[in-house]
Amino acid sequence: MTGIELRGVEKAYGKNPPVIENLDLQIEEGSFTILLGPSGCGKSTILRMIAGLERETAGHIFINGEDMRDVSPGGRGIAMVFQNYALYPTMTVKENIEFGLKNIKTPKQEREARVTEVVKMVGLTNYVNRKPQHLSGGQRQRVALARAIVKKPKVFLMDEPLSNLDAKLRAQIRTDLIELHRNLGATFVYVTHDQVEAMSMGTDIVLLDNGRIRQQGSPGSIYSAPRNLFTAQFIGSPPMNVVKAEDMEYRVDHAPHGTVSLGFRPENAVIVSERNPSERGRALFRGELAAREILGDHAIYKFKTACGSIRAKIMSGSTVEYGEWFVGVDRKYLYYFDEKGDAII
Amino acid sequence: MRARAVIFRAAFGRACRAAVNLLIFAVFFIPFYWMFLTAIKSLGQTLRTPPVFWVSAAHWENFRKVFDAIPFFSMLKNNVVMTLGIMICQFFTVIPAAYAFARFKFAGGGFLFGLTLATMMIPAQLVFLPLFLMFSRMGLINSYASLILPWATSPFAIFMLRQTFKQVPRELIEAAKLDSASEWKIIFKLMLPIARPTIVTLGLVTFILNWNDYFWPFVLTTNNAVRTLPVGITSLNTVDGGVRYHVLMAGNLLLVAPVLAVFFFARKQIIKAFTYMGGK
Ligand SMILES: Nc1ncnc2c1ncn2[C@@H]1O[C@H](COP(=O)(O)OP(=O)(O)OP(=O)(O)O)[C@@H](O)[C@H]1O
Ligand SMILES: [Mg+2]
Numbered sequence: 001m002t003g004i005e006l007r008g009v010e011k012a013y014g015k016n017p018p019v020i021e022n023l024d025l026q027i028e029e030g031s032f033t034i035l036l037g038p039s040g041c042g043k044s045t046i047l048r049m050i051a052g053l054e055r056e057t058a059g060h061i062f063i064n065g066e067d068m069r070d071v072s073p074g075g076r077g078i079a080m081v082f083q084n085y086a087l088y089p090t091m092t093v094k095e096n097i098e099f100g101l102k103n104i105k106t107p108k109q110e111r112e113a114r115v116t117e118v119v120k121m122v123g124l125t126n127y128v129n130r131k132p133q134h135l136s137g138g139q140r141q142r143v144a145l146a147r148a149i150v151k152k153p154k155v156f157l158m159d160e161p162l163s164n165l166d167a168k169l170r171a172q173i174r175t176d177l178i179e180l181h182r183n184l185g186a187t188f189v190y191v192t193h194d195q196v197e198a199m200s201m202g203t204d205i206v207l208l209d210n211g212r213i214r215q216q217g218s219p220g221s222i223y224s225a226p227r228n229l230f231t232a233q234f235i236g237s238p239p240m241n242v243v244k245a246e247d248m249e250y251r252v253d254h255a256p257h258g259t260v261s262l263g264f265r266p267e268n269a270v271i272v273s274e275r276n277p278s279e280r281g282r283a284l285f286r287g288e289l290a291a292r293e294i295l296g297d298h299a300i301y302k303f304k305t306a307c308g309s310i311r312a313k314i315m316s317g318s319t320v321e322y323g324e325w326f327v328g329v330d331r332k333y334l335y336y337f338d339e340k341g342d343a344i345i
Numbered sequence: 346m347r348a349r350a351v352i353f354r355a356a357f358g359r360a361c362r363a364a365v366n367l368l369i370f371a372v373f374f375i376p377f378y379w380m381f382l383t384a385i386k387s388l389g390q391t392l393r394t395p396p397v398f399w400v401s402a403a404h405w406e407n408f409r410k411v412f413d414a415i416p417f418f419s420m421l422k423n424n425v426v427m428t429l430g431i432m433i434c435q436f437f438t439v440i441p442a443a444y445a446f447a448r449f450k451f452a453g454g455g456f457l458f459g460l461t462l463a464t465m466m467i468p469a470q471l472v473f474l475p476l477f478l479m480f481s482r483m484g485l486i487n488s489y490a491s492l493i494l495p496w497a498t499s500p501f502a503i504f505m506l507r508q509t510f511k512q513v514p515r516e517l518i519e520a521a522k523l524d525s526a527s528e529w530k531i532i533f534k535l536m537l538p539i540a541r542p543t544i545v546t547l548g549l550v551t552f553i554l555n556w557n558d559y560f561w562p563f564v565l566t567t568n569n570a571v572r573t574l575p576v577g578i579t580s581l582n583t584v585d586g587g588v589r590y591h592v593l594m595a596g597n598l599l600l601v602a603p604v605l606a607v608f609f610f611a612r613k614q615i616i617k618a619f620t621y622m623g624g625k
Contacts, residue, residue: 074525086516100524
């Protein structure tokens with residue numbers, strides 16, 4: 001078993017009830033795995049346990065098949081990038097990067113060569129003698145990355161490393177990280193609560209809620225085949241529309257047995273001006289257009305209907321005027337959920 | 346009209362600021378000037394009313410009188426030994442204590458820290474007698490040990506330094522651990538450099554307080570062999586009966602000169618230390 005494996009892991013802080021209980025998780029070697037979930041669901045806790053900064057109260061963590069229980073953070077073959085970068089403030093960029101190598105007594109010559117290479121890779125060659133407080137946010141971020149890369153770890157752990165950057169820089173570093181992952185071939189474990197980051201970078205997404213895994217899979221499968229309401233409503237922007245079947249004005253007659261709620265993605269909705277009774281394969285909602293966001297290449301419309309508000313995301317075309325409309329969804333785009341919120345397939 | 350009013354107000358503001366600056370400067374400068382002036386006056390000039398603010402001929406012999414009246418250089422040496430001794434002792438007691446209180450959870454840690462702070466509230470006058478008796482039983486009166494040991498640590502410094510250590514973000518230490526740094530590396534390469542401004546400031550405060558300290562060296566010594574400068578200078582007061590302000594001030598000038606020199610050379614460091622501590 002290569003990669004990272006968590007087996008029956010539990011974590012409780014002090015005497016508080018555990019925030020993570022009996023967690024089984026496999027992270028494949030070489031994957032770009034995203035731990036995704038709402039704030040407080042335990043993403044950082046899991047990452048910190050893998051790093052050895054937090055001790056699991058039960059269960060085992062394996063890295064490349066080796067039990068990490070008694071292995072110190074420095075001995076786990078990992079590197080971590082923190083949200084606030086955690087650069088050593090009294091050291092220069094170069095000293096920051098080579099600190100880890102010095103501590104494991106890497107010969108000076110090799111050290112210099114590796115630092116030079118990494119500094120070039122992240123484009124900081126002209127800043128090696130600066131202190132972190134004299135760098136911009138993006139530059140600090142790159143120092144933090146360089147500090148991780150230089151150790152040539154098998155595993156990179158990143159805890160929301162982009163959240164302190166502005167949108168443009170974030171998009172740029174996102175691409176850089178994808179490239180970096182491809183070039184290094186190392187395992188990346190990346191924590192975020194931003195689904196756009198997760199979908200765009202990850203090869204594997206682990207969706208967490210309250211310390212439990214709600215779904216794990218490729219971005220494509222998480223998007224197109226959500227296994228429960230939580231996943232369905234967490235992924236996608238705007239999130240999936242979910243309505244109670246019994247509230248619907250026009251019943252969907254082909255819903256499978258046990259259906260309590262129906263879901264469909266805003267991007268699969270169409271807006272029509274009148275009800276066409278011949279269209280049998282469609283779920284239909286009558287609603288009043290309540291709000292309209294025109295966003296360039298697409299527009300988002302919010303309708304008030306008998307079963308709550310519904311959003312439709314329409315790729316550019318003529319603007320829909322305020323008034324009464326029908327929202328239709330092809331049956332192939334409908335998702336059905338039972339009373340426990342699990343998808344019926 | 347409006348424009349003129351604005352200009353006038355700006356000028357008025359500048360003038361006010363200048364006046365305030367001048368006032369502050371005067372408050373700090375005049376005592377020093379007066380000390381220096383008195384030190385080069387003759388006895389007659391010091392006693393004149395109204396006081397004279399300028400003398401045409403300096404009486405430098407006042408300084409010679411200081412050297413004649415007290416064993417100045419031996420006292421200076423005592424002062425240096427005592428102050429340096431205290432600073433070195435505090436370096437080795439304060440830093441480990443502050444570090445332990447800041448970073449480690451151990452049984453009784455909170456209680457011990459409370460106890461440390463509580464010692465700050467005990468006035469010196471309350472403990473000097475027991476302390477004197479203790480030292481005399483140990484045969485330490487009139488030794489450097491009696492001058493240094495009472496100040497070998499400082500609860501205030503422990504408190505300040507602990508705060509500084511505590512303010513270091515947890516992630517920084519975690520990053521160092523992930524960089525395979527041992528606890529010693531974390532202390533010497535990370536924590537102490539970060540705490541350097543605080544340590545320098547505390548060192549300066551310790552230096553000034555102990556350099557000028559009068560009470561303890563006075564009560565814990567009985568002869569001039571180990572007495573320090575502040576004690577010696579004060580004794581100038583009473584030589585030959587009458588009060589000789591000019592000699593006293595000459596002695597004082599010699600006493601504070603090193604402090605002023607330190608301030609002058611460490612000015613940048615001091616300002617940095619205080620702004621760093623305030624800005625955090
Ligand atoms: N040191 C700690 N002591 C006590 N409770 C903690 C500690 N750290 C985290 N927790 C609790 O554990 C739970 C999970 O926290 P964690 O930091 O892992 O969440 P997260 O998913 O990373 O959230 P965010 O997206 O806000 O960073 C939270 O309920 C939090 O209150
Ligand atoms: Mg977190």
